[in-house]
Amino acid sequence: MDNNSGLEQWVLLCTVVNFGVGSKVMNILRQQGVTGGTIFLGKGTVKNHLLEILDLTDIRKEIVLSVTVPSIADRALEALNKHLAFDKPHHGIAFSISVKAQVGVHPVAPDQSKERRGVIEPMYNAIFVVVDRGKAEEVIEAAKPAGARGATVINARGSGIHETKKLFAMPIEPEKEIVMILAQIELTDAIVSSIKEQLRIEEPGKGIMFILNVEQTYGLY
DSSP: OOOSSSOSOEEEEEEEEETTOHHHHHHHHHHTTOOOOEEEEEEEOOOSSSOOTTOOOSSEEEEEEEEEOHHHHHHHHHHHHHHHTTTSTTSOEEEEEEESOOSSOOOSOGGGOSOOSSOOOOOEEEEEEEEETTOHHHHHHHHGGGTOOOOEEEEEOOSOSSSOOEETTEEOOSOEEEEEEEEEHHHHHHHHHHHHHHHTTTSTTSOEEEEEEEOOEESOO
16 A cells, blocks of 8 residues: 555544534644544543543534644644643543555655654553444443443444445444544453443444554543
């Protein structure tokens, strides 16, 4: 796959903020050299007063996804934290995930992107669970006893609206829910096992789950 600049590494920036703040996130990212992004609508799921790992007390959320090179990602995360005060509760979160390659993104300063400060050791995992609409709450309830303290739910749809198709032996339906859970690495296995057991994810048509390493995080408590 061509990654357009000869670099071996790219970074996905994910920012979760209260509804209406997504455009401000995009402006900050552009100022730091991030050339584009996509805003998704989502909702928070935390229903208690404890410190929520995803800082989701406002039910309506906006999720901003952008792809850029590592040095720009580091700078962008610091700028987001500074301007949006992610160090304060309920202001949102931001994190980065390594991307093997990409097509179509042109960084503003590719000559500055080959070096990155230090070695980043992942402390969190991002758990993504794709299920039929109405099943997200079951995913969250299954994850809580294993240590999950919050989640983001994104509405989506499959591609087989007018005909029956399958992806990984799972029928594609028009309406789906994507549950995103950020979990400390030491809790990930227990959370994944609980979701697999209670929702029977491994059975055909029950859902899809995958886990990604998270590099840097802001706004987690």
